[in-house]
Amino acid sequence: MIYLVEDFFSIQGEGPYMGTPSIFLRFGGCNLRCPGFGETWQKGKRILGCDTVRAVYTRLFKEDWQEVEDADRLIEIIQNYVVNLSYRPDIVLTGGEPMLYAENPIFYRAVEWMVENHYRVTVETNATLAPSFEAYPAYRSVTFAMAVKLSNSGEPKERRIVPEAIAHLAKEGKESFFKFTLNSELIERDAYEQISEICDGYENPIYCMPLGESIPQLHEHAKYVVPFCLKHGYHYSDRLHVRLWNREEKR
Ligand code: SF4
Structure with a gap:
């Protein structure tokens, strides 16, 4: 059994494939909570955590999640999106943390099908969990967007940085890259030192994005992220879905 929160078809809003038509499966x-990312009120309860709390807090939201008992269900969702398309969109597996299911036979069979059918698959992950690439070789054809959490997540370092998992995803995935969301305070404090500690020794590209769920927040932090990227040779990534929909709609 695996749990699907939602599926939708839109453009990728972040990273190297920004703007690419993509099917999202969330x-x-x-395995983390990231209490440092602020608070929201959901179903009458105060929740500390990330901007996808509805994909994280099992007790509050599980009843809204779709139970998937067969890979064919995930394949059917994709086929329904592409039936009238003359091209093959990307597929983005996100969460929550999709790598919780990496070795689940339902999840893995669906990934195998995507790879066999020549979809470009990106897994958006916190990079604390990695599958066995020998036992699950389809993952060698998958791109891992490694959003390793920094100190502002509020998670203890030993939970948010798992060097062995990063090494596997960075070296054995296909064109995997690092992705960090930064605000002005973190940049002024020690973002560079933290990113260097995580990424030293890897050739994988590093993308830095401004924090913010609204255009004014994005704009404010982007003014710090762009010079930061110029100084250190990182790639700036915007967050197109925030700019286009400004928190009103999902991407
Ligand atoms: S790792 Fe990502 S999905 Fe999980 S709690 Fe942190 S921000 Fe949310």
Whole structure:
């Protein structure tokens, strides 16, 4: 059994494939909580955590999640999106933390099908969990967007940075890259030192994005992120879905 929170078809809003038509499958559950990312009120309860709390907090949201008992269900969702398209969109597996399901036979069979059918698959992950690439070789054809959490997540370092998992995803995935969301305070404090500690020794590209769920917030932090990227040779990534929909709609 795996849990699907939602699926939708839109453009990728971040990273190297920004603007690419993509089918998103968002899976439920995460091994972190990231209490440093602020608070929201959901279903009458105050929740500390990330901007996808509805894909993370099992107790509050599980009843809204779709139970998937067969890979064919995930394949059917994709086929329904592409039936009238003359091209193959990207597929983005996100969460929550989709790698919770990496070795689940339902999830893995669906990934195998995507790879066999020549879709470009990106897994958006916190990079604390990695599958066995020998036992699950389809992951060698998958791109991992490694959003390793920094100190502003509020997670203890030993939970948010798992060097062995990063090494596997960075070296064995296809064109995997690092992705960090930064605000002005973190940049002024020690973002560079933290990113260097995580990424030293890897050739994988590093993308830095401004924090913010609204255009004014994005604009404010982007003014710090762009010079930061110029100084250190990182790639700036905007967050197109925030600019286009400004928190009103999902991407
Ligand atoms: S790792 Fe990502 S999905 Fe999980 S709690 Fe942190 S921000 Fe949310």
